[in-house]
Amino acid sequence: MTDTQEATAADADDRKAAPSRRSLIGWGGAGLALGAAAAGGAVAMTRVGNDVDPAAAETGAAVAFHGANQAGIATPVQDRLHFAAFDVQTDDRAEFVRMLKDWTEAARRMTAGKAVGEGAYGGLAEAPPDDTGEALGLKPSRLTLTIGFGPSLFEKFGDAFGIKDKRPEALVDLPQFAGDNLDKTRTGGDLCIQACADDPQVAVHAIRNLARIGMGTVNIRWSQLGFGKTSSTTPDAQTPRNLMGFKDGTRNIAGTETDRLKKFVWVGEKDGPDWMTGGSYLVARRIRMHIETWDRTSLQEQEDVFGRDKGEGAPVGKAKEHDEPFLKAMKPTAHVRLAHPDSNGGITILRRGYSFTDGTDGLGRLDAGLFFLAYQRDVRKGFIPLQRRLSAQDALNEYIQHVGSAVFAVPPGVRGKDDWWGSTLFSKEA
Amino acid sequence: MRAARLSVVTAVATVAALTAVTGCTQKSKAEGDGAIKVTAADSTCDTSAKSIPAGQVTLSIHNTGSQATEVEILFPDDRIVSEKENIGPGTKYTLTAEVKAGDYEIACRPGMKGHGVRQKLTVTGSGAAAQRDPRLDKAVASYREYAQEQADATIPKVEVFAKAIKAGDLKAAQNAYAPSRVGWERTEPIAESFGDIDPKTDTRADGLEKGQKWTGWHALEKALWQDKKIGADQKALADQLVTDLKDWQERIGKAEITPTSMANGAKELLDEVATGKVTGEEDRYSHTDLSDFKANVEGAQQAYELLKPVAQKNDKALTAELDKRFAALDTTLDKYRSTKTSDGFVSYDTVTEAQRKELSDAVNALAEPLSKLAAAVVK
Numbered sequence: 001m002t003d004t005q006e007a008t009a010a011d012a013d014d015r016k017a018a019p020s021r022r023s024l025i026g027w028g029g030a031g032l033a034l035g036a037a038a039a040g041g042a043v044a045m046t047r048v049g050n051d052v053d054p055a056a057a058e059t060g061a062a063v064a065f066h067g068a069n070q071a072g073i074a075t076p077v078q079d080r081l082h083f084a085a086f087d088v089q090t091d092d093r094a095e096f097v098r099m100l101k102d103w104t105e106a107a108r109r110m111t112a113g114k115a116v117g118e119g120a121y122g123g124l125a126e127a128p129p130d131d132t133g134e135a136l137g138l139k140p141s142r143l144t145l146t147i148g149f150g151p152s153l154f155e156k157f158g159d160a161f162g163i164k165d166k167r168p169e170a171l172v173d174l175p176q177f178a179g180d181n182l183d184k185t186r187t188g189g190d191l192c193i194q195a196c197a198d199d200p201q202v203a204v205h206a207i208r209n210l211a212r213i214g215m216g217t218v219n220i221r222w223s224q225l226g227f228g229k230t231s232s233t234t235p236d237a238q239t240p241r242n243l244m245g246f247k248d249g250t251r252n253i254a255g256t257e258t259d260r261l262k263k264f265v266w267v268g269e270k271d272g273p274d275w276m277t278g279g280s281y282l283v284a285r286r287i288r289m290h291i292e293t294w295d296r297t298s299l300q301e302q303e304d305v306f307g308r309d310k311g312e313g314a315p316v317g318k319a320k321e322h323d324e325p326f327l328k329a330m331k332p333t334a335h336v337r338l339a340h341p342d343s344n345g346g347i348t349i350l351r352r353g354y355s356f357t358d359g360t361d362g363l364g365r366l367d368a369g370l371f372f373l374a375y376q377r378d379v380r381k382g383f384i385p386l387q388r389r390l391s392a393q394d395a396l397n398e399y400i401q402h403v404g405s406a407v408f409a410v411p412p413g414v415r416g417k418d419d420w421w422g423s424t425l426f427s428k429e430a
Numbered sequence: 431m432r433a434a435r436l437s438v439v440t441a442v443a444t445v446a447a448l449t450a451v452t453g454c455t456q457k458s459k460a461e462g463d464g465a466i467k468v469t470a471a472d473s474t475c476d477t478s479a480k481s482i483p484a485g486q487v488t489l490s491i492h493n494t495g496s497q498a499t500e501v502e503i504l505f506p507d508d509r510i511v512s513e514k515e516n517i518g519p520g521t522k523y524t525l526t527a528e529v530k531a532g533d534y535e536i537a538c539r540p541g542m543k544g545h546g547v548r549q550k551l552t553v554t555g556s557g558a559a560a561q562r563d564p565r566l567d568k569a570v571a572s573y574r575e576y577a578q579e580q581a582d583a584t585i586p587k588v589e590v591f592a593k594a595i596k597a598g599d600l601k602a603a604q605n606a607y608a609p610s611r612v613g614w615e616r617t618e619p620i621a622e623s624f625g626d627i628d629p630k631t632d633t634r635a636d637g638l639e640k641g642q643k644w645t646g647w648h649a650l651e652k653a654l655w656q657d658k659k660i661g662a663d664q665k666a667l668a669d670q671l672v673t674d675l676k677d678w679q680e681r682i683g684k685a686e687i688t689p690t691s692m693a694n695g696a697k698e699l700l701d702e703v704a705t706g707k708v709t710g711e712e713d714r715y716s717h718t719d720l721s722d723f724k725a726n727v728e729g730a731q732q733a734y735e736l737l738k739p740v741a742q743k744n745d746k747a748l749t750a751e752l753d754k755r756f757a758a759l760d761t762t763l764d765k766y767r768s769t770k771t772s773d774g775f776v777s778y779d780t781v782t783e784a785q786r787k788e789l790s791d792a793v794n795a796l797a798e799p800l801s802k803l804a805a806a807v808v809k
Contacts, residue, residue: 089795126690127805185783216755216795 060139065111067413072144074255076234078196081226081354082203085189086218091160099217104420113140141199148408153190170378171409177391186404226354247313253350264348275424278412280375283383286404289369305395307334333395349374465490475538475547484555489525500539507570510683531555566689569736577617581679584613592668608718608773616729619695655715693804696730700797720775745806755796762792
């Protein structure tokens, strides 16, 4: 029996006892889609194959929460994001672990389309409801919730939580890159939750409810909404465009590419530390785009900057988006040329970024850009060398600025109903 | 007999006073009808009956003491059924009220302050109100006493504030502003429950409704800090503030307070902090927000401590968490103490964004579990 089927069966049992925001029809669709994927012989243990069926997205189905890896990494990219970084407020290990367990239970319910705790209504009239209620009646919308632990967690709470010697070597503090103009209030965090869903209200509901459960134990340091996916982990799908109007990251790792995921994304058994096996490392960067100056840039320069044509997204001199690029045909500072694995000794990361627009700034300029999210097996062999090169040479730098930054160790998946987020790091046996 | 002062808020007392006219002229009849004789002295309060049938009750009061006294019939949670204030030494008064079956107390308050001397009064018959956990009645009674103390202590401070304004002394008025608000801020949910006092005394410029005249503390705050001038208008406002707050002081005894409203009131005080003080909106001209902040937290803690014995029995984890979070918030607030200001805290415009976030986090950390107190009390 696969993890998928376990999750499905458990959810079905649970449903009888607790209020659900999911319609019966939606649930039936989800169950069928998941069942079909499992029966089709997909790589069930890694959950990679679970979500390939495009029907799942159409039905607003649930993505299984349990698995060897956390969902929300190789999962086909959902349309919307709410990403939150938290700071820990307690040095009481038991209190922190209790919160992780409470979070896990809430995440298990919300990803299945259910309300948190006792629900949003019908409880004691004198008490505020457990669930905030705005996702009632909405489908699970492929909600995934992914947790990560930042370097500062180990630095600030290493002694208190008994994890001082457990900080992975790969979880380095990101160096200062050329052109970085980082806003302290949008940078760092002791832990993070990435909420992705096809419905923005479902993603926001998830972060809001987790923040509420954690309040006092952890508090939100910063958070970011994303509205348009800029990458795809589904091979045949159209590569989405970023706010500059270009397709970028067309050769992303697909959720079905088990070998490449293993090679570039998942932390392997021998990579160490043990608690990270099956996990990954996440880099988050808030990249502001100078939208107005970009918009008055000539088409030729825009295409030169990226190294692609704007219409099709084909590399310079090629006809189709997915045609193998001929890097030497591009300008030496072209973005595609500099970022391509062939220019970087094969470096490959899994991109999962979203466009954002947080209104306008005081000068009337769009406060917009790319909230870049990348997963990799080792930051030192992924984002850092890549960004060193891009920050020094990329022609795009004239039109962008990195204003927020964070890095997190993303632990492996929650294995079953008794398991919890971070158990490999925090359980007594760990 | 003293002329009864008529006011809307003391409607019950007014009825009593009118009855008293009859009572005075037909004294023998009232006593003959089975009135309870109340002999109020300086340290005793003797009543001629401990048990009466439900219906109309008449108290035939005689102040044998050396100072003015106040006599009240009280519900188990100390809410006033009926009262007569300011009964002079040697004078008599007749007080009547409708009472349903249940347990009451008769209180004599020599000097018209404090807990007073109490006597039990059992009213027999049908139609008794549902019995409440006596520990909760005690909590409500103690909280009402606390609120009354706060109001009693506030009046002289407001009078100092008003006096400074009327003397045109800007500096003295600025110094008296924040201290005059402390008792109010500690018990604000009670004042708000009256509906009509808060708009007169504590409205901010942005809270004014169309056509509403801006009165109260914040109108004066703007004059003292932003306009830096005191005119005839401000002097009139100062007088009115004292009058309105005396009204508040008098009505606390009749406020509807329940264990649930106490618990939710504590949460609301934290909400006040989270939406008004942390942002610096409350005292935007004087920047004395931290003084109000502290008073709100103290008031919330008082309500919590009184409910804690019951809450602890029902939800031990919750009270343990609340104890921890109240202490943490106090520690955070203590960082902003100052000996240089009249209210004991630094001016809020010197508190940085990062520090405001820290304060906000500590408030949220407390307010979230505090929102579960009501349920833990009634469980």
